[in-house]
Amino acid sequence: MTTTLSTPTGADLEPTTRRRRRRLGDRLLFAYTWLIILWLCVPIAVMILFGFNDTKGRYNTTFQGLTLKWYGRLFEIPALTDALANSLIIAVLNTLIAGTLGTLVGLALGRYRFRGDGTTNLVMFAVISAPELVMGASLLSLFVASGVGLGIPTILIAHVMFSISFVAVVVRSRVLTLDRYIEEAARDLGAGPWTAFRLVTFPMIFPAVLSGGLLAFVLSIDDFVITNFTAGTTQTFPLWIYGATRVGLPPQVNVMGTLIFAVGLLIAAGNVIAARRRPSSAR
Amino acid sequence: MTATIRTQAGQPTGPNRSDTPAIELVGVAKEYHSHGDVVAAVKGVDLAIGEGEFFSMLGPSGCGKTTTMRMIAGFEDPTRGSVFLHGEEVTGVAPNKRDVNMVFQSYALFPHMSVFENVAFGLKRKNVASPEIRQRVAEMLAIVDLTGREKRQPRELSGGQQQRVALARALVNRPRALLLDEPLGALDLKLRQHMQVELKRIQREVGVTFVYVTHDQNEALTMSDRIAVMNDGSIEHLGTPREIYEHPATKFVAGFIGTSNLLGGAVSALDNGRAVITFGPGERIVVPLPRNGVRPGQNLELTVRPEKIDITTAEPAAGDRSIVRGVVTEVVYLGTSTNYNVRTSAGSEVVVFDQNASNADFVAVRGDHVYLSWNPQHSYAIGDR
Numbered sequence: 001m002t003t004t005l006s007t008p009t010g011a012d013l014e015p016t017t018r019r020r021r022r023r024l025g026d027r028l029l030f031a032y033t034w035l036i037i038l039w040l041c042v043p044i045a046v047m048i049l050f051g052f053n054d055t056k057g058r059y060n061t062t063f064q065g066l067t068l069k070w071y072g073r074l075f076e077i078p079a080l081t082d083a084l085a086n087s088l089i090i091a092v093l094n095t096l097i098a099g100t101l102g103t104l105v106g107l108a109l110g111r112y113r114f115r116g117d118g119t120t121n122l123v124m125f126a127v128i129s130a131p132e133l134v135m136g137a138s139l140l141s142l143f144v145a146s147g148v149g150l151g152i153p154t155i156l157i158a159h160v161m162f163s164i165s166f167v168a169v170v171v172r173s174r175v176l177t178l179d180r181y182i183e184e185a186a187r188d189l190g191a192g193p194w195t196a197f198r199l200v201t202f203p204m205i206f207p208a209v210l211s212g213g214l215l216a217f218v219l220s221i222d223d224f225v226i227t228n229f230t231a232g233t234t235q236t237f238p239l240w241i242y243g244a245t246r247v248g249l250p251p252q253v254n255v256m257g258t259l260i261f262a263v264g265l266l267i268a269a270g271n272v273i274a275a276r277r278r279p280s281s282a283r
Numbered sequence: 284m285t286a287t288i289r290t291q292a293g294q295p296t297g298p299n300r301s302d303t304p305a306i307e308l309v310g311v312a313k314e315y316h317s318h319g320d321v322v323a324a325v326k327g328v329d330l331a332i333g334e335g336e337f338f339s340m341l342g343p344s345g346c347g348k349t350t351t352m353r354m355i356a357g358f359e360d361p362t363r364g365s366v367f368l369h370g371e372e373v374t375g376v377a378p379n380k381r382d383v384n385m386v387f388q389s390y391a392l393f394p395h396m397s398v399f400e401n402v403a404f405g406l407k408r409k410n411v412a413s414p415e416i417r418q419r420v421a422e423m424l425a426i427v428d429l430t431g432r433e434k435r436q437p438r439e440l441s442g443g444q445q446q447r448v449a450l451a452r453a454l455v456n457r458p459r460a461l462l463l464d465e466p467l468g469a470l471d472l473k474l475r476q477h478m479q480v481e482l483k484r485i486q487r488e489v490g491v492t493f494v495y496v497t498h499d500q501n502e503a504l505t506m507s508d509r510i511a512v513m514n515d516g517s518i519e520h521l522g523t524p525r526e527i528y529e530h531p532a533t534k535f536v537a538g539f540i541g542t543s544n545l546l547g548g549a550v551s552a553l554d555n556g557r558a559v560i561t562f563g564p565g566e567r568i569v570v571p572l573p574r575n576g577v578r579p580g581q582n583l584e585l586t587v588r589p590e591k592i593d594i595t596t597a598e599p600a601a602g603d604r605s606i607v608r609g610v611v612t613e614v615v616y617l618g619t620s621t622n623y624n625v626r627t628s629a630g631s632e633v634v635v636f637d638q639n640a641s642n643a644d645f646v647a648v649r650g651d652h653v654y655l656s657w658n659p660q661h662s663y664a665i666g667d668r
């Protein structure tokens with residue numbers, strides 16, 4: 001009798017405690033998630049905030065009230081403006097060149113077996129994992145030895161060199177998931193090799209090309225180490241900031257950083273929306 | 284070799300018989316080089332497929348069906364031999380310059396295009412005017428029963444619907460031949476049977492030559508005008524479904540198509556174009572002589588289909604029939620028929636399909652001694668190749 005009576009109570013009690021325990025676990029997980037998000041956002045928030053800092057002195061390190069004036073006086077420091085312009089020019093060219101070449105390498109590695117494909121694959125990963133210092137130093141020796149004057153062209157060559165690998169790896173992994181018969185189907189239906197690529201293969205790998213290109217842009221615009229070795233007297237945005245830290249960073253740097261971040265955010269949002277609207281392109 | 288001879292003898296039985304075959308392969312062979320080895324995927328295939336014919340290639344996995352088809356479509360170049368389409372040699376011509384279309388096993392629909400864009404793809408490549416494109420796509424979607432789905436993306440369709448889009452995308456170009464590589468392989472049984480009927484109907488309506496690859500023998504038997512049974516890179520037997528089923532040219536074909544009973548023994552006498560094999564008292568097998576002939580004393584193998592054999596407990600009248608004795612080892616009731624497994628006195632396992640009459644009891648139960656008998660015309664001596 002007792003057993004029959006106690007059974008429902010036990011069965012009733014147990015799930016409650018289990019539920020309570022689970023609720024606690026959920027809460028912890030929730031708190032942990034937000035802690036991480038906060039931690040990741042704090043530096044960015046500080047950067048944005050100090051772009052609005054009404055600082056009077058040379059150092060933009062203590063908050064002295066809100067102002068929008070730095071947005072108005074964004075291009076007041078010519079050297080900084082030039083450095084930013086250089087960085088943007090290099091980043092855009094790098095995106096185009098490394099994006100194109102890297103896509104071709106990724107396509108070749110993902111689709112074809114050819115003499116030296118294993119070596120190419122290895123070199124791609126070697127470049128990604130090689131320390132930047134080593135690459136920068138060796139590029140400097142190379143440029144100096146061959147008598148090339150340092151400047152935007154040498155920076156661009158260096159950036160393209162290390163960005164190609166990232167684009168190639170991203171595109172290659174996408175190509176590997178593609179059904180190669182889809183391109184054959186296009187050929188079968190009367191498309192020449194170029195038309196088949198343009199209308200069928202490229203749209204299918206486009207998300208990867210886009211990610212690869214964005215990666216190339218981001219890697220280029222804030223690269224310091226390799227750029228420092230290959231720039232000569234040319235200034236880029238990161239190089240200028242590094243030089244300026246000794247004398248105090250003007251708030252314009254924060255404003256430029258905020259704007260670059262905002263553009264990046266817009267592109268990312270656009271990417272997500274585009275992917276939602278055409279879900280088939282994600283597969 | 285037998286296959287080649289048969290091709291010339293048994294002419295295409297397709298509806299629009301014409302002198303130049305739609306597709307002709309002459310001595311086509313394909314070798315792949317992988318890891319230093321040479322893989323002979325196709326070893327010299329000769330065949331001629333008639334205009335409007337429903338031609339199937341049947342065979343076990345890896346026998347070279349897909350490779351053969353890809354050489355017709357132009358995705359692989361033959362190592363040796365030539366491919367002709369409508370009498371014109373196309374060996375080495377790019378796939379987009381060949382007037383044949385292919386339906387891939389994986390469908391290979393363009394995932395970023397709608398159903399309409401998928402089907403219109405080939406017509407756009409030929410610069411067909413857009414009103415005509417719209418009209419032809421609509422017609423074709425009506426044939427494959429997909430009207431109203433034009434705007435869907437392929438991933439929003441069921442497997443069977445995707446299969447039909449793939450079919451429409453190929454057929455809308457009015458190719459002179461359609462190549463289908465196991466197009467129903469990914470579908471479940473019910474949809475598969477439905478699509479078999481649909482495909483046959485579409486082929487009749489459009490009148491296009493179909494080259495159909497499958498490893499489902501029932502599919503090949505029910506749908507085809509002619510079948511090429513392939514094994515290990517060559518054609519073992521080429522003929523109508525009936526010929527292949529009733530007169531399998533080789534042991535392999537006999538074993539591959541349907542259930543086949545293999546019997547054998549030493550020939551004791553020749554009688555009037557037939558070989559006689561005698562066992563114990565009252566047992567004898569009579570079989571028409573094989574093409575290459577046989578001498579008394581030689582061993583001979585033959586096949587009989589399970590449904591051609593009568594099973595009785597009483598000794599049948601001697602007459603002209605082949606008679607073998609045995610013991611029933613298994614009885615399986617299958618609704619419309621009953622299967623008996625019988626071990627003959629010579630030790631062979633024989634399967635018998637017995638059609639179930641309305642109220643008849645089982646002819647025999649396990650352990651019963653029975654007589655198996657059949658008309659010699661229904662058994663065939665097998666060449667060994």
Ligand SMILES: Nc1ncnc2c1ncn2[C@@H]1O[C@H](COP(=O)(O)OP(=O)(O)OP(=O)(O)O)[C@@H](O)[C@H]1O
Nearest residue numbers: 315317322324343344345346347348349350351498
């Ligand atoms: N690209 C290739 N490289 C090397 N060997 C290949 C290649 N393609 C096919 N083969 C080999 O050729 C033989 C025939 O292959 P094929 O694809 O034609 O077979 P199949 O009859 O279509 O088989 P399945 O029914 O499994 O599709 C196989 O042994 C296969 O391993």
Ligand SMILES: [Mg+2]
Nearest residue numbers: 348349350464
């Ligand atoms: Mg195959």
